[in-house]
Amino acid sequence: MEKYLDILSILILVSSFALMANKRIKSYINTFRIQAVLISIAAGIMGAQSYAIEKRLDIIIVCVLIVILKVYYIPKMLHKTYADIEYKVGKDFFFNIPVLIFACFALVVFSYYCISDIQGIDKGQLNIQIVNSVSVVMIGILFMISRKKAIGMIVGFLVIENGLFVTTLFATQGMPFIVDMGIFIDMITGIMIMGIMVFRINDKFDSIDINDMKSLKG
Amino acid sequence: MRYIEYFLFQGIVLVMLAPLVNGIIGKIKAFSQKRQGPPFLQLYYDLHKLFKKQIVVSDVSTWIFKVTPMIVFTTALCAGMIVPVVTSFIPENFPGDIIFTIYLLALGRFFMMAGALDTGSTFGGMGSSREALISSLAEPSLLISVITVALISGTTSVSGMMLKMQTENTPLLQPVYVMLFLAILLVILMDTSRIPVDDPSTHLELTMVHEAMILEYSGRNLALMELGAAIKQLLLITLVVNLFLPNQLFIGTTGVALVVISLVMYIIKVIFVAVIIGLIEVSSVKFRFFSVPNIAALSLILSFLGFMQYFILGR
Numbered sequence: 001m002e003k004y005l006d007i008l009s010i011l012i013l014v015s016s017f018a019l020m021a022n023k024r025i026k027s028y029i030n031t032f033r034i035q036a037v038l039i040s041i042a043a044g045i046m047g048a049q050s051y052a053i054e055k056r057l058d059i060i061i062v063c064v065l066i067v068i069l070k071v072y073y074i075p076k077m078l079h080k081t082y083a084d085i086e087y088k089v090g091k092d093f094f095f096n097i098p099v100l101i102f103a104c105f106a107l108v109v110f111s112y113y114c115i116s117d118i119q120g121i122d123k124g125q126l127n128i129q130i131v132n133s134v135s136v137v138m139i140g141i142l143f144m145i146s147r148k149k150a151i152g153m154i155v156g157f158l159v160i161e162n163g164l165f166v167t168t169l170f171a172t173q174g175m176p177f178i179v180d181m182g183i184f185i186d187m188i189t190g191i192m193i194m195g196i197m198v199f200r201i202n203d204k205f206d207s208i209d210i211n212d213m214k215s216l217k218g
Numbered sequence: 219m220r221y222i223e224y225f226l227f228q229g230i231v232l233v234m235l236a237p238l239v240n241g242i243i244g245k246i247k248a249f250s251q252k253r254q255g256p257p258f259l260q261l262y263y264d265l266h267k268l269f270k271k272q273i274v275v276s277d278v279s280t281w282i283f284k285v286t287p288m289i290v291f292t293t294a295l296c297a298g299m300i301v302p303v304v305t306s307f308i309p310e311n312f313p314g315d316i317i318f319t320i321y322l323l324a325l326g327r328f329f330m331m332a333g334a335l336d337t338g339s340t341f342g343g344m345g346s347s348r349e350a351l352i353s354s355l356a357e358p359s360l361l362i363s364v365i366t367v368a369l370i371s372g373t374t375s376v377s378g379m380m381l382k383m384q385t386e387n388t389p390l391l392q393p394v395y396v397m398l399f400l401a402i403l404l405v406i407l408m409d410t411s412r413i414p415v416d417d418p419s420t421h422l423e424l425t426m427v428h429e430a431m432i433l434e435y436s437g438r439n440l441a442l443m444e445l446g447a448a449i450k451q452l453l454l455i456t457l458v459v460n461l462f463l464p465n466q467l468f469i470g471t472t473g474v475a476l477v478v479i480s481l482v483m484y485i486i487k488v489i490f491v492a493v494i495i496g497l498i499e500v501s502s503v504k505f506r507f508f509s510v511p512n513i514a515a516l517s518l519i520l521s522f523l524g525f526m527q528y529f530i531l532g533r
Contacts, residue, residue: 003391010393014400014520021516023509098515105519112530128393128531 001049005170008042009132012166013108016139016159020104021097025151029078032155036070039162043169050174058177059169065184074158074191081195082151085202093146100146107138129170136163150198150208154191161187225299227477232298235485236448237261239455239492243412246496261448268441276434279337286333287435287442293326294449301456302377304480313375316364320357323450327353330443334431341423345430348507352415352427355514356408363398363405363521366528367461370394380460390462394531397524399462404517406458406495408510410451413499415510425504452488459487 015035022028040063047059093100111134115127140163144156165183168175198208205212241258248255257263275283300314300322331349334342368374371382390396408415411428420426432443505513 006393007391007396010396013523014397017516017519021512023512097509097512101512101515101519105522108523109526112526116530128527 001045004045005042006128008038008045009129009166009170012038012042012162013132013135013139016136016143016163017101017104019155019159020100020139020143020146023092023097025082025092025149026079028152028155029075029082032158033071033075035159035162036066036075039166040066040071042166046169046174056174058180059174061177062174062180062184069184069188070158070162077191077195078151078154081198085198085208092149092152094148095146100142103142104139107142108135111135111138127170130167133163133166133170136166139163148209148211150194150201150210153210154194154198157190157194158187224305227305228299228303229295231303231481232295232449232452233445235488236445236452237265239452239488240448242489242492243496243499246493247500250500261444265441265445268444269438271437273437273439276337279434282329283333283336283434284439286329286336287439287446289329290326290446291442291449293322293329294446294453297322298449298453300376301453302380302460303456304477304484313373314377315374316368316376316379317361317374319376319453320360320364323453324353324357326446326450330431334434337434339434341426341430341433344423345427345433348427349431352408352510352514355511356405356517359401359514359517359521360405360409362518362525363401366394366398366521366525370528376457383461384464390464394524394527395462397520397527399458401517401521401524402454402458402462403491403494404513404520406451406454407498408513408517409454410447412495414502414505414513417504425507455488455491456484459484459491463487463490 012035015031015038019028019031019035022031043059043063043066047057047063050056050059095103112131115131115134137160140156140159140161143159144153147153147156161183202208205215238258238261240261241256244260245255245258297319300319327349331346334346336342367379367383371379373379373382390399406412411418416427417425418428421429423430428447432440435443
């Protein structure tokens with residue numbers, strides 16, 4: 001079972017690399033959906049395990065929530081937002097994609113270097129799942145600051161959230177249920193507010209390029 | 219005597235099976251467009267027709283143009299002799315080095331580029347300059363992944379590596395190998411001119427890479443070039459399949475029945491990888507030429523991550 005989770009954590013990391021390599025908004029929303037599917041599989045495996053051992057149902061409920069929210073609802077909403085706003089095709093990132101991917105690799109090496117020193121996580125052997133999911137958080141942050149369009153920032157935020165969720169899942173074998181629910185509700189309200197904000201930004205500036213927001217400075 | 223059997227078997231399997239992969243990928247593309255598509259054996263018919271036709275050689279071309287098809291075909295076939303398809307039988311004097319295999323293919327590619335430049339047509343020069351860029355981008359990640367596998371298995375002999383990987387059951391469940399598998403899959407897309415990099419079915423001058431290089435050939439020469447490319451593709455797929463996909467029946471050569479069973483297994487796995495490649499072709503568009511480094515960077519980084527994880531995890 002541990003092996004499958006190792007593989008899933010690797011695949012989640014690879015999917016965030018693929019997210020970084022995408023150019024168009026549509027394609028990275030779809031890649032985000034793939035990542036969410038992988039996370040829901042990981043949560044499903046964990047949930048089945050904890051149900052079989054301790055008769056706990058909460059991780060399975062979390063898994064179902066992920067499928068509903070992250071695989072279905074949020075990508076659909078982002079696609080809808082993207083379709084509604086006026087969009088000019090342009091360069092969406094500050095650096096070239098190869099540079100960004102190499103930066104991602106540096107972040108992964110950095111998190112390997114840091115986490116191998118932490119006591120407690122490390123039971124004589126590096127916990128590869130935690131390292132990979134912390135790297136996903138880092139890549140999410142880089143994704144967020146490297147995109148010019150507001151939807152890219154939302155996706156970056158969601159990737160950070162994915163990474164945090166996977167980290168807690170792998171580190172604690174399932175958080176208390178109330179914590180997970182709180183995170184989900186926070187995320188859903190955050191995404192809704194950000195979706196509305198994107199509309200407003202588009203109304204105000206006729207584009208969702210965040211460079212235009214510099215003109216707000218007094 | 220065993221050597222002769224081995225090489226004959228190896229050559230026959232490679233030459234007979236190579237055009238089938240193109241047929242499978244073509245069928246998947248056709249199904250995605252709700253067409254019937256050409257039959258599975260279309261490339262065999264094409265090759266049969268081309269072998270009967272006469273050769274037209276431009277009168278400004280030199281000997282390079284004439285020897286290129288032979289060299290491309292021969293290097294592909296020689297490299298194919300080193301990569302065992304289903305048998306674990308190794309000739310004792312020559313274990314077959316993986317780096318040698320890769321650079322045999324590079325020799326063929328070099329002559330392909332030289333031959334395309336030789337006729338002096340603009341398409342040839344354009345195609346070969348693009349091919350030079352793509353191949354130089356693809357080579358590091360292929361070499362790094364292959365060297366990582368060699369470090370894990372402790373040998374650079376191809377059949378030794380395959381045997382070592384097969385004795386550890388289910389290699390695809392090791393985190394390191396997933397990275398390397400994905401990296402080599404991207405390299406296959408780049409090296410065999412598949413869709414995100416190059417469209418194999420177009421003759422539009424702005425987009426073609428491989429087709430631009432073989433534009434001047436005709437008749438038997440064209441058939442040899444096509445067959446060489448198909449063998450190269452099957453060879454790379456064989457490398458992936460025998461290194462990373464589980465195969466308990468790899469230990470052949472001890473009886474006809476076992477060889478046949480492992481051959482069937484091998485064909486199933488090749489079809490599996492061909493279906494993956496076909497699905498990637500269907501679900502993606504051809505990239506702008508200057509976006510090709512993005513794929514190369516992704517592939518390079520995946521192989522690097524595999525390499526690093528091998529050092530950290532030890533496996």
